Amino acid sequence: MAGTEETRKPVLEMVQAEGTDEGCVTFVLHDEDHTLGNSLRYMVMKNPDVEFCGYSITHPSESKINFRIQTRGGLPAVEPFRKGLNDLTEVCQYVLDTFEARVKEFSDREAAMD
Amino acid sequence: MAAPMRNVDEIRNRVILGEFGVKNVHSTDFPGNYPEYDDTWNQKKFQKNFRIDIIQMDENSMEFDMVGIDAAIANAFRRILLAEVPTMAVEKVFIYNNTSIIQDEILAHRLGLIPIKADPRLFEYRNADDEEGTEIDTIQLQLKVKCTRNPRASKDSSDPSELYINHMVYSRDMKWLRPGQELDIVMHCVKGIGKDHAKFSPVATASYRLLPEITLLQPVKGEMAERLKRCFSPGVIELESIEGMIHV
Numbered sequence: 502m503a504g505t506e507e508t509r510k511p512v513l514e515m516v517q518a519e520g521t522d523e524g525c526v527t528f529v530l531h532d533e534d535h536t537l538g539n540s541l542r543y544m545v546m547k548n549p550d551v552e553f554c555g556y557s558i559t560h561p562s563e564s565k566i567n568f569r570i571q572t573r574g575g576l577p578a579v580e581p582f583r584k585g586l587n588d589l590t591e592v593c594q595y596v597l598d599t600f601e602a603r604v605k606e607f608s609d610r611e612a613a614m615d
Numbered sequence: 616m617a618a619p620m621r622n623v624d625e626i627r628n629r630v631i632l633g634e635f636g637v638k639n640v641h642s643t644d645f646p647g648n649y650p651e652y653d654d655t656w657n658q659k660k661f662q663k664n665f666r667i668d669i670i671q672m673d674e675n676s677m678e679f680d681m682v683g684i685d686a687a688i689a690n691a692f693r694r695i696l697l698a699e700v701p702t703m704a705v706e707k708v709f710i711y712n713n714t715s716i717i718q719d720e721i722l723a724h725r726l727g728l729i730p731i732k733a734d735p736r737l738f739e740y741r742n743a744d745d746e747e748g749t750e751i752d753t754i755q756l757q758l759k760v761k762c763t764r765n766p767r768a769s770k771d772s773s774d775p776s777e778l779y780i781n782h783m784v785y786s787r788d789m790k791w792l793r794p795g796q797e798l799d800i801v802m803h804c805v806k807g808i809g810k811d812h813a814k815f816s817p818v819a820t821a822s823y824r825l826l827p828e829i830t831l832l833q834p835v836k837g838e839m840a841e842r843l844k845r846c847f848s849p850g851v852i853e854l855e856s857i858e859g860m861i862h863v
Contacts, residue, residue, distance in 0.1 A: 536694040543687035547656035549646040588656055592688060595658075596681075599667050603679070607669045 515579075526578035528568045534558065538566045544592070545585035550576050623649060630825055642685055680826065689823050698809040701740075702817040703733040703754060707803040726758075727814045738806045753803050 514529040530537070538556040545554045553571035570578040625631075627649070631638040646654045664683035671678045681689060708723040715722075733754060741752040809816035 534694075536691050536699070539687045540691040543642070543685055544656065546645045547654065549655050588658070589688075591658055592661065592684075595662060595665070596667075596684070596688075596692075599665065600679075603667045603669055604672070607672055611672075 522575050523577040523579075524572040524575050526570060526582075528570070528582065529565060530568055531565045533566050534564055538568065541568070541585055541589060544589045545570060545581050547588075548581045548584060550574070551581050554581075623651075627652075642687070682826075686823075686825070693823050697816055700817045701735045701806050701808050702815050703731045703735050703738065703806055704812075704814045705729065705731070705756070705803070706805045706807070709801045709803075711801070727812075735806050740807075741805045753805055755801065755803055757801050 512531055514531075516527045516529060517523070517525070535558070538558070542554055542556050545551055550572050551570060552573045553569065556566050556568040558566055568582075570581055572578055572581060626639055627644050630640055643649075644652070644654045648654070661683065666682050667679055668682070669677070669679040705727045708726055710719050710723070713719055713722065717725075731754070738754075739752045807815035
């Protein structure tokens with residue numbers, strides 16, 4: 502294979518339109534689809550500082566999504582993005598912990614009944 | 616104003632199946648939509664309301680309820696289960712001798728779909744340019760079967776299990792080896808994810824649905840109540856006897 506520079510693709514790019522402040526940014530995420538897009542959109546929309554949040558798949562044969570955030574009051578858009586990602590991580594961690602605990606409890610109960 | 620509040624609650628919490636379509640599908644509980652509700656994300660409130668109840672679990676399938684989580688995140692879990700949990704499956708098949716009636720590529724395709732019971736966490740992914748495979752990323756399997764006539768069978772029997780030895784390979788109802796045919800195959804199994812090829816998907820299927828809530832608009836009595844109860848799984852409808860007549 503040729504040199505490693507060509508094979509490394511960026512995971513995330515930021516695109517900002519001319520003349521707008523930092524509050525309106527479109528993030529381009531590579532190698533992602535509805536799995537991350539919809540769940541992250543939900544978490545970012547739960548943030549009261551966000552005026553608009555949406556994602557779209559640019560073309561179904563390319564696996565990249567455009568994720569746009571517009572904030573109220575000029576807050577830089579990376580803030581709700583970062584908060585949404587952290588919140589999503591927290592939720593998934595909590596779901597995993599609860600699930601493991603319940604599975605263990607269920608199998609202990611099954612073993613005790615036999 | 617109790618009636619509009621109930622309406623708002625219904626819009627926020629319930630998906631309604633109408634006769635011609637499904638209503639209230641999108642979640643609208645975002646901050647700012649409803650003036651009386653504070654919908655900002657609150658991890659503590661989520662943790663308080665969230666619970667998981669396991670309904671049934673055995674070696675091959677599992678059913679559980681998740682209460683207090685939005686469909687967006689539940690769907691993300693479902694998609695990850697289907698496409699991004701890694702498993703081991705046969706990837707490269709080296710065929711040294713195949714004189715059966717199954718073509719090489721069909722045989723290789725079918726071998727790829729066989730589930731391999733190996734823990735993918737103990738293996739690494741194989742690099743794209745690695746031809747040979749090392750211990751850390753590959754399992755090597757061999758299949759060597761030759762079908763011969765069974766010399767001990769009686770003269771008139773037509774049951775293939777008695778007539779031939781080794782005429783069925785691996786799967787119970789495929790009888791496609793006859794005397795004189797043999798297979799000699801070496802297979803490499805690697806770790807992969809479902810997004811790459813569906814054979815790497817660890818689940819037969821993973822699905823979710825919203826918990827149904829059934830509201831009966833009119834009282835149902837008597838014999839109709841018995842028939843209604845039989846329509847559903849046991850436990851969904853309960854009958855109680857009031858004034859001698861059975862009600863739902």
